[in-house]
Amino acid sequence: MDTQHPLLPNGYSTVPAGKIANVETHLEMLAKPSLKSLQRADASLSLERWQSPGTDEYRSLFRAVGEEWMWTSRLVMADDKLAAILSDPLVEIYRLMDGDRPAGLLELDFHTSGECELAFFGLVSSTIGKGAGRFMMNRAIDRAWSQQIQRFWVHTCTHDSQGALSFYCRSGFTPFAIKVEVTDDPRITGVIRRDAAPHVPLIEV
Template structure:
């Protein structure tokens, strides 16, 4: 599909984001250990616990994909042997997630990666990315990849580039505003103003 350069209307009640896909074909970051008071453990959290952490991390960036799934569909994904959910904990409290998806043969998708807002900016991201890439390439894969978008933190793409991932393609995603659909509160992510329908 080819579009002429220019501006295009976004349907009422929807948002638009530019999605950037990035990848690496080998571990591209040096070892970076976690602080002594932070652990990372593979877990099979309940749907409720997973969604609570997903909201805590992703609400500022309008993450909603896992909020829209039925309980049974989300439980099916989380319990898949080729999906690894790794939870970061500080003093026993969930503070972050590294979710690796190996369901496509020869690939590892970093499906979800993030920290609760009070934990960002302290250097944990480097340890998380080091862990994610090493864990990804511990299986026989040829590609470790992820995608992010313009609704995410403005620090996301620079961080991924500094982590040795290279951009491969872009897409435009248009989707229903999750605040109007009731998945998130109307006061969520004020940096993306809500346009009432």
């Protein structure tokens, strides 16, 4: 057995109370695909580059987009570390705008040579159904492959929308790995609302 990547045993593994288990699917795109056409995109939608946003403003949109899907990494990150990411020239952050209202978040990370990670991609709930997901994904693909890359990749998980995995596959990504993560339940620790993510059972300590 590879001791650096130990295998999970077959069968059930008990997750302690107060913890949550999350199955991640990692997907990659090794060449730019033909972009899916937009069946319908609301005329009010636009995507703008968000240059060096402040940490509070960024976290506000991050929470609005991701709280129901258990996005917590940028909420618990130290301010100085987050500020460094937000001002990093190898990280491109975009806001989806619905008129003058922020309605989505897109983040591309070019730190690894020859690669781009789709680090964050999501919409506020009121924007879903306007063609916004396809609108934003088409622009993400265009921007990623405008650079000298050989690989564009993303991961999604069982805390995300049930439609996320199929959406990424329809966009041209192919699954290549599955990982399991066990963490403290952020609803119990107070990082996100206690009633957030009702699709993930909350089991008290």
